[in-house]
Amino acid sequence: MMETVVENSAAADSVLDNALESEMTLSMGPQHPSTHGVLRLDLRLDGELVLKAVPDIGYLHTGMEKLFEYKKYQQGIVITDRMDYLNPLGNNLAYVMAAEKLLDLEIPERAQVIRVLFCELQRIASHMVWLGTHGLDLGAMSPFFYCFRQREKILNLIEAASGGRMTPSYFRIGGLMMDLPAGFTERCKQFLDDFPEAMETFDTLLTGNTIWHSRTKGIGIISRKDAISWGLTGPCLRGSGVDLDLRRDNPYSGYETYDFEVPVEHDCDVWARYMVRIRECYESAKIVRQALERLKPGPIKANAPKIVLPDRDDMRKHMDSLIHHFLIVAEGFNVPPGEVYHAIEASKGELGVYMRSNGGPKPERVHFRGPSFVNLSALPDMVKGEMVADVVAVIGSLDIVLGEIDR
Amino acid sequence: MADKLEFFVEELRKKNASWVQDVRSGHGETTVVVGRDDVLDVCTFLRDEHKFDMLADLCGGDLGPEEEPRFFVNYHLFSTTHHSRLRVKVLLSEDDPNVASVTSIWKTANWHERETYDFFGIIFEGHPDLRRILLPSDFDGFALRKDYPLRGYEPYSLN
Numbered sequence: 001m002m003e004t005v006v007e008n009s010a011a012a013d014s015v016l017d018n019a020l021e022s023e024m025t026l027s028m029g030p031q032h033p034s035t036h037g038v039l040r041l042d043l044r045l046d047g048e049l050v051l052k053a054v055p056d057i058g059y060l061h062t063g064m065e066k067l068f069e070y071k072k073y074q075q076g077i078v079i080t081d082r083m084d085y086l087n088p089l090g091n092n093l094a095y096v097m098a099a100e101k102l103l104d105l106e107i108p109e110r111a112q113v114i115r116v117l118f119c120e121l122q123r124i125a126s127h128m129v130w131l132g133t134h135g136l137d138l139g140a141m142s143p144f145f146y147c148f149r150q151r152e153k154i155l156n157l158i159e160a161a162s163g164g165r166m167t168p169s170y171f172r173i174g175g176l177m178m179d180l181p182a183g184f185t186e187r188c189k190q191f192l193d194d195f196p197e198a199m200e201t202f203d204t205l206l207t208g209n210t211i212w213h214s215r216t217k218g219i220g221i222i223s224r225k226d227a228i229s230w231g232l233t234g235p236c237l238r239g240s241g242v243d244l245d246l247r248r249d250n251p252y253s254g255y256e257t258y259d260f261e262v263p264v265e266h267d268c269d270v271w272a273r274y275m276v277r278i279r280e281c282y283e284s285a286k287i288v289r290q291a292l293e294r295l296k297p298g299p300i301k302a303n304a305p306k307i308v309l310p311d312r313d314d315m316r317k318h319m320d321s322l323i324h325h326f327l328i329v330a331e332g333f334n335v336p337p338g339e340v341y342h343a344i345e346a347s348k349g350e351l352g353v354y355m356r357s358n359g360g361p362k363p364e365r366v367h368f369r370g371p372s373f374v375n376l377s378a379l380p381d382m383v384k385g386e387m388v389a390d391v392v393a394v395i396g397s398l399d400i401v402l403g404e405i406d407r
Numbered sequence: 408m409a410d411k412l413e414f415f416v417e418e419l420r421k422k423n424a425s426w427v428q429d430v431r432s433g434h435g436e437t438t439v440v441v442g443r444d445d446v447l448d449v450c451t452f453l454r455d456e457h458k459f460d461m462l463a464d465l466c467g468g469d470l471g472p473e474e475e476p477r478f479f480v481n482y483h484l485f486s487t488t489h490h491s492r493l494r495v496k497v498l499l500s501e502d503d504p505n506v507a508s509v510t511s512i513w514k515t516a517n518w519h520e521r522e523t524y525d526f527f528g529i530i531f532e533g534h535p536d537l538r539r540i541l542l543p544s545d546f547d548g549f550a551l552r553k554d555y556p557l558r559g560y561e562p563y564s565l566n
Contacts, residue, residue, distance in 0.1 A: 058541040065526070066550060070557055101434050228460050228487055231515030242487055249490040340434045341483050341494065343463065352464050354481060369464035369483075377518040406541055 023051060028391070030059050036133060036395065037402030039376075048387045053380045060406035068366035072332035073099050074173055076366065081167035083368060084404040086126040089118045089158070090346035091404075092171040094368075097252060098342040098353040099173045102335050103307060110298040111175040112254045117188075117291035118158065118170065119253075119344075120284040124195075125154040126347035126399075127277050127284075134274070134396035135206060138215045143205045150198050153191050160184060174308035175301035185292055192292075195285050199278070207278065216271040220382040220394035223268060230378035233371050234349025235280065236398060239273035241266040246345035258287050270397040277399070307333045332361030348372055348399050370404040411491055412437035415457055422452060438481075438494040446497055447507045450482065454512055459484040459493065462509065465519035467527040471553045477501040478529055482509070499529060508534040526551035 029040035038059035044052040064083065068076050080091035093115060100107065107115075132147030155165045160181050162168035170177050206212045222232070227240035237244055245262040247255040263279035265272035301308045309328055310321035327333075335357040343352035349371030356365040375398045383391045412432075416439055420427050426449050429440035441449050453459040463485040470477055476498040484493045497506055508531035509516045520531040521540040528549040531537055539546060548555055 058539075058543070061541045063550065066555075066557060104434075226514070229514045231461055231463065231513065244487050244490075250492075338433050339438070340436060341464065341481075341492065343492075350463060352483065354464065354466050354483070356468060364470075365468045367464070367466040367468075369466070373518065374515055377515060381514075 026388070029056075036400055039395070039400070039402055039405075041379075041391065043388065043391065045388065048389075050383050050386050050388060050391060053383045053391065055376055055379055057376070057402070057405050060402050062407065064407045065366060065368065068363055070362065072361050073335060073363060074328070074332065076363070077169050077172065078167070080368075081164075081169055082403060083370065083407060084126075084346065084348065084351075084372065084401045085166055086129050086401055087122055087347045088166065088168055089122040089170060090126075090344065090351060091368075092169060093119055093253070094342060094344045094346070094351045094353045095366075096171045096173045097344065098340050098355040099335065101340045101342055102338055102355060102357050103173070103304075105174050105302045105304055105307065107175060107253075107302055108299045109254075110296060111300045111302075113291050113294045114176055114180065114300065115171060115253050116255065116258070117288055117295075118161070120287045120291070121154050121157060121188075123284045123347040124281050124288075125151045125158075127281050128154075130277060130396075130399040131202060131206075134399075135212075137392045137396045138212070140206060140209070140212065143202055146198060146201050146205070150195065153194075157184070157188055157191065160187065172301075172308070174304055175299075179300050180295075185295065188288065188292060192285055192289055196282075199281060202278070206274075213271070215390075215393055216274055216397070217267070217269060219270045219386060219390045220397060221268045222378060222382050226381060227268075227378070230381065231374045232349070232378055233374065234345065234347070235273050235276040236349065236375050236378075238262065238264045238276045239397075240268045246343055246350060250343065252342075252344060258290050260284075260287050270393050273397040273399075334359060334361055335363070343369070346371055348401070348404075349375060368404075368407060370407065372398075372400040372402075372404045376400050376405055411489075412493060415453070415491070415493055418457065419449065419452070422456075423448070436492065436494060438496050440496045440498065443497055443499060443506050446482075446495070447509065447512070449495060450484075450509050450512050453484060453493070453495075458486045458488045459491075461485045461487055462513035462515050462519070463492065465509075465516055465523065467523035467529050467551075469527060469551065469553045472501070475500060478504050478527060480506060480523065480529060504529045505532055506530075507532050508537075510534055525549075528552070 024045045026043040026045055028043055030038040040056040042054040043050055064079050067079055077092055077095060080095045081088040083091050128147040128151040132144035135143040158168050159165045162170035222240055224241045227237050243264045248262055260283045263276050265275050305324050310325050314321040315325055337357055337359045339356040341352055341354045343350050351371055352369035354367040355363055358364040382394050416430050426441055426445050427439055428442055431438040464483040466481050468479045478499040480497045482495040499506060508520055520534055523529050524537055525539045525542055526549055
């Protein structure tokens with residue numbers, strides 16, 4: 001009797017050993033809800049432990065970089081909206097600034113301030129989607145609704161100015177599409193006044209929540225050195241203790257004149273990246289408030305009649321405006337030959353545009369360096385040795401958008 | 408800023424005069440054209456001696472089938488300490504579009520090089536896993552080459 005028990009338990013042990021020895025391959029995605037789009041991960045598992053993760057991307061590839069070469073410079077702006085669809089104004093800005101660099105255009109003060117204002121509003125909106133979905137992935141459902149309520153308010157502001165919610169195309173080469181609508185400042189101030197209270201809600205729901213702590217602390221660690229080598233940027237890099245923000249270190253659009261802090265955390269884990277983004281929301285709100293104070297009446301388009309579309313009113317009164325309008329729309333404008341790389345601090349990190357012109361009205365090559373693309377490439381390193389459920393947490397903390405990765 | 412970038416070019420020349428084939432400046436940016444065989448040495452030198460610790464971007468390009476050399480690869484170097492940017496450029500001919508992989512210097516080059524291979528057919532020697540990344544593995548041709556038509560040669564089917 002005794003012997004059979006021993007034999008049985010030995011047999012059970014050997015079955016268990018074999019089970020742990022055998023690896024399992026799990027295909028996670030592309031329809032998995034926590035992959036934020038159409039990301040597929042090939043996970044090699046030992047039980048619940050991740051031995052290796054291989055991201056498989058490209059399901060949303062639409063050949064945008066090829067398309068740019070067949071469109072005039074001003075037509076390209078519309079394509080950029082569809083890359084990182086949570087941060088379209090950031091994409092617009094990177095693209096138009098690269099073209100403006102090639103054209104040596106000077107942008108009037110008011111247009112610069114409005115650009116900064118909208119980029120920061122968009123950053124908050126993008127972080128709201130990240131916060132809502134990140135919480136949802138880890139089982140916290142309620143923050144999602146509060147986040148989307150805040151985002152809705154920002155989208156309404158963007159819609160008021162540009163007419164579009166998700167695809168505004170508000171920034172144009174040489175300035176803006178049109179000026180702010182009447183009453184915009186008051187609406188924006190109202191949003192800023194209500195915003196801190198909403199942020200406190202998230203503090204109550206997540207930041208002080210012990211379940212949230214145990215799901216995020218010590219998970220998905222990437223060291224400072226690895227983060228730089230993997231080219232991480234934005235909140236992911238600052239979560240690993242690197243004090244780098246292009247708004248401060250490679251300033252553009254007058255960011256050097258605004259007063260804001262760059263949040264840095266040193267824990268290198270999901271929690272650190274969470275805290276960086278939460279603190280960034282407060283800083284962005286601070287910048288928006290400063291931008292509102294700086295809004296002075298003035299032109300919103302550069303003084304370059306052959307590049308910037310004239311006002312409708314001018315077209316009715318002046319023959320040359322009508323001619324310029326016709327030529328810009330029908331033939332486009334020629335951009336001097338050259339190549340530039342312009343990088344901005346988008347909501348997810350460094351968004352770089354490499355633009356090369358051969359002198360014609362269409363670019364010879366446009367390449368987008370998407371922060372999501374680069375940040376995702378570091379995922380295999382971050383999830384190695386973690387549990388399957390933590391993979392979801394790490395993906396959420398990277399804040400990826402597949403539209404930008406696949407382009 | 409431009410003076411600072413000139414300094415790095417001078418340092419490169421001082422280290423090895425044969426590295427720098429051409430220098431182009433404009434729009435506040437500096438491009439250093441280096442030979443195909445020197446890429447690894449130049450990048451290692453810039454990373455170790457001049458703190459270009461981050462490869463912000465790597466992208467390829469096609470100047471058109473009638474040009475020689477036809478392809479180029481840009482390495483957009485960035486420093487997280489002194490925040491300068493430098494562009495290192497390599498020109499490649501159509502017959503032999505091979506260049507050494509910089510994945511051993513910056514890990515981030517892995518996906519960038521796969522993307523460049525995917526779209527232009529540029530081979531990065533020494534890359535650990537050089538296969539297509541955005542297009543399907545059975546895709547025919549290199550889509551971002553200038554002689555590849557916008558809509559492809561035939562309707563692509565997933566079957």
